[in-house]
Amino acid sequence: MATSPLSPPRNDAPRRSMLIAGAGGVAAALVILGLIGDWQLAAGFLAAALLIAGGLLAFWRLSRSAAATEANEDWALAHALAEASDGPLAVTDRSGRLVCANDAYRRLFDGLPTPPSLPFEGDGESRLGAAGRTAWRDGEGQVAALARRGRTLDARIARAGDDMLLWHFVAARGEGGTGAANPLPAAISAIAGPVGERLGAAGVMAVAIQPDGRIEAANRVFAARATGSAEANVEGRDFARLMLAEPTGHVRFEREGGGGNPLRLIQLPLGESADAPIVLALIDEEDAGFTVGLGDDVAAHVRALVGLLPIGLAMVDRDGRFVHINAAFASATAVNAAAPPLYPGDLVVREDKAALADAIRRFSGGASHVADMQVRLAARPDEPVALTLAGARGLGDASVILCLKETGEEGQLKRQVAQATKMQAVGQLAGGVAHDFNNILTAIIGHCDLMLMRHSPGDSDHDDIQQVRANANRAAALTRQLLAFSRQQTLRPQVLQLPDVVSEVSNLLTRLLGETVRLEVKHGRGLGSVRADPGQLEQVIVNLAVNARDAMVAANPAGGGTLTIETLAVGRAAVKRMGDDVLPVGDYAVLRITDTGTGIPPEILPKIFEPFFTTKEVGKGTGLGLSTVYGIVKQSGGYIFAESPPGQGARFTIYLPVNTSAEAPAPKVAPKAPKRPAGWGTGTVVLVEDEAMVRAVAERALVRQGYKVLTAENGEAALELIARCERPDLLVSDVVMPMMDGPTMVAKVRERYPDLPILFMSGYAEEQLRRSIDLDNVAFLPKPFSVQQLTEAVGGVMGTA
CATH class of the missing domain: 3.30.565.10 (Histidine kinase-like ATPase, C-terminal domain)
Structure with a gap:
């Protein structure tokens, strides 16, 4: 127990009063003797002064003795109470001096600092001082969550009498009122006590370490190996300075040098936070069971076997360093197998380094299951690969095995299939866009043609209309490129x-x-x-x-x-x-x-x-x-x-x-008549088109050409129209329409009029539509078309009918 001696405040007022009384009596006697010359009166003054001084001296000695007796009794009790406390405890007086403290206080605060000037982290000292002032005023003060050396403490300050403060520190309770206390004191007590002795007898060296690397407690076996003496005090020393880490990954005691036994370190964190204290168990590798060094014949056979496997394999030691990689792994990761990087994290992109290192740490710590994770290699950042991790035992320094499941050819095939699927989907989208765009362009070009019929080349509007028509034709060329990309254009192989x-x-x-x-x-x-x-x-x-x-x-x-x-x-x-x-x-x-x-x-x-x-x-x-x-x-x-x-x-x-067959048979399509000059037409034409703007342009163009035109907006309306009118001379229909499409409608019409000529028009390509049009005597007009192209196509079909 560390205490300061009893030192009550010194009261010199009685002594000063006695000296003043004595000196005043002597001075008065001398004055009277000099002035009056009366010895008796001077002796009376002197006797009275001595009597007063004597009384003051007696009172001072009695009060001092009583105070000393009272103080000695109080501090003996205080010392006993301090030692009986289960946590750090200290007592201060009114003047702020440290009167006594127990051993737990001494261990926690080196050098016995006086509260509230204690080395707590953050604003702990100021909060503790505020609680002390509250205790002086109200008799009691409290403060929670004081951080010191990885521990969290609560403090209770109580006023003892009028002159003393009692400072009591206890382990803080866990969040949410769970009551979970700091496990470090229990760990220190176990390691420094009988538990540590029993671990030492089993060959296990145990040490408790603070986040800053300082040793809190260690058993005798650790002290003996680290310093050469089992009785040496290693508390407060830097753990890292006692150890020697080699480039091969081995850890030895610095005192034993390179000839000492390599050690295996097993970590036990005493909290979930990254800065929590830890307990380390150190075991000699030669006593840790069956191990094989990399230079042994068995390890050479293991490496030879791993090198022959066609899949990418690598072995990693407990410190996360590469031990061996085979040729397949080196090829997949684009590294030199003879001089690989130090850590697996050096192979992946920066975002995946932490996740890979954490997974290797878990498996090197004893995880026995197998896990897969996706990583991106630095050599191929755009292509994630599957990495399998498994714990390894009995393979010498290797503790984790890494397996790259996806290597060159397999990954290339997957990428090619994905690219082909994506291109097919984009092609379908491009074909649909081209179809809708062709309908719009048909209306634009058709209206331009109709306006040009009313404007001669010298007209001021003629050039503007021609410019609109030219740009529409440029857009039509763009849609043909989209159809070519989507493999829906008309080919003539x-x-x-x-x-x-x-x-x-x-x-x-x-x-x-x-x-x-x-x-x-x-x-x-x-x-x-x-x-x-x-x-x-x-x-x-x-x-x-x-x-x-x-x-x-x-x-x-x-x-x-x-x-x-x-x-x-x-x-x-x-x-x-x-x-x-x-x-x-x-x-x-x-x-x-x-x-x-x-x-x-x-x-x-x-x-x-x-x-x-x-x-x-x-x-x-x-x-x-x-x-x-x-x-x-x-x-x-x-x-x-x-x-x-x-x-x-x-x-x-x-x-x-290479073409190995004869010419393919001609499709079942009516031969196209040679183009003839557009003249006056006669006959009845049924026009079926779901797009109103295209239907209006086609109707106006055919009516201007002399045809009688009957229009319908879909297949059902066309069947009703044909059923109640006389036999038409030509059926002009769009191919793709809602509800009933053109080929289905034409098949029903052919049941009534088998030889009725048909002219299909569509924004899709003819090559694509021929698969769904299995009809004879059918002609095709691709969109977008001009008024002249429409009239020529209608005249050609009706001329061959």
Whole structure:
């Protein structure tokens, strides 16, 4: 127990009074003797002064003795009460001096500071001082949640009599009134007591450590190993200075050096917060069961086995460092297997480092289950991979096994399937947009044609109408590109040879590429014929060549570059050796276009075929060039792949299946009559169109041409109209309509009039609609159309009827 000696305040007033009384009596006797010369009167004054001084002296001695006796009795009791307290306790007097304190107070506050000037964290000292002033005034004061060395304490201050304050500190209760006390005192008592001795007998070194690394308590075995003496006092020392951490991950006592036994550290946090104290148990590795060092033969066999496995595997030690990685893991993460990074977190992006480190920490601490998590590798930040973690036992330093489930080929296949699915969905959207847009353009172009009939070329409005019509035609060309991307445009396939198509377009390419770009054409041998639309195939070559020219000129304006177009045959065996999961095995005629530009960045390569994606400046590209190429190739039954090797230009390879069959039979479509000049028409035409603006334009155009026109807004209305009127001469109908579509309506009309000529019109492509139109004697007019195109189509069908 640490106490300060009893030191009551010293009262010197009686002594001063006695001296004053004595001195005054002597002075009075001398004055009387000098003035009067009467010895008797002077002796009387002197005797009276001595009597008063003696009385004061006796009173002072008696009061001092009583006070001393009373104080000694009070402090003996105070000391006993202080030692009996279960927490830190101190007593201060009125003047603010520390009178006594118990051992618990001494351990908590080094150097016996005087309350309220105690080293609490934050505003603890000021709150404690306020509680002390309250105790002087009201007799009692309290303050809660005082933080000190990772502990949280509550303080109760009580006034003892008129001159003393009792400061009592207890462990704070948990939040919500749960009553959960700080476990650190109990842990300290256990480690420093019999429990620590029993752990030491079992070879376990136990130590309690504060968040700042200072030791609170340790058993005798730890003290002996750390300092060389079991009786050494290690409290308050820095734990890290007693240990030696090696680059291999081993931990040893600093006193024993590199020749000491490696230690295994088991942590037990004494709270949920990150700054809570911990209890460490240290065990010699050689006594911890079956272990294998990495240099042993068994570990070499384990590493050899892991290296032979085709899946990516890595082993991590208890400190989160790599022990070994196999070639598959190194290839998937783009690292050097001979010199891997120190930690697994070095392989992933910054956002995933903390989650991966936390998972490894849990499994290295003894978790026995298996868990999966998604991480993004720093080498491929846009492609999440699945990482499996499992605890390892009996593998030497390795305590966690990491397995990369998704490696190169599997991930590439998943990305290709996802890209194909996305492109198909976008294609359907583009086809629907083109259909609705074509209806709008039909109305715009039709009304422009009708107005031009009323305005001669010299009219002031004629040029404005022509300008509107020209812009509408430009928009119509844009919708044709959308239909090409969505594989819904009208193709007229022919059996042809790729070298012939390249030769036809070479003269055009020479003019398009300019003087700084050189064109090289190479043809292979043994190419089979393909079935494709030559006009659309030429558009594919032109689009790819123009993109390559722009890339090369942007990279080297003065020198340009070289554009190479190759045709070659790829047989079934070669395709099989390629092992591509997207390209079916078969015979192909290949068209390859390569440039010498800067290439396509890896992060952009997966997006180049998406509609409206462009890297050109605003106003210099629509983003439909490559998407149109993609649509034409896919609609022709082919496959296109884009590559950009590092340090080289871009390379586009198109695989078209070799045509092995004879010419396909002609479709069941009425032959189109040759165009004839638009003249005056006769007959009855039934017009069925759900779009009112298109129906109005078509009706006005046919009426002006001399036809009798009967209109209906849907298929049901058309059937009712035909049922109550005479036989019409022609049925003009939209294909896609709500409720009953055009082909269904026409099939019911043909039941009554089998030879009635039909003219279908639609914003969708004819190639797409032929699959749902299985009817004879049917003609097709694509939207958008002009008034002249409509009248020519109607006259042509009725002229062949």
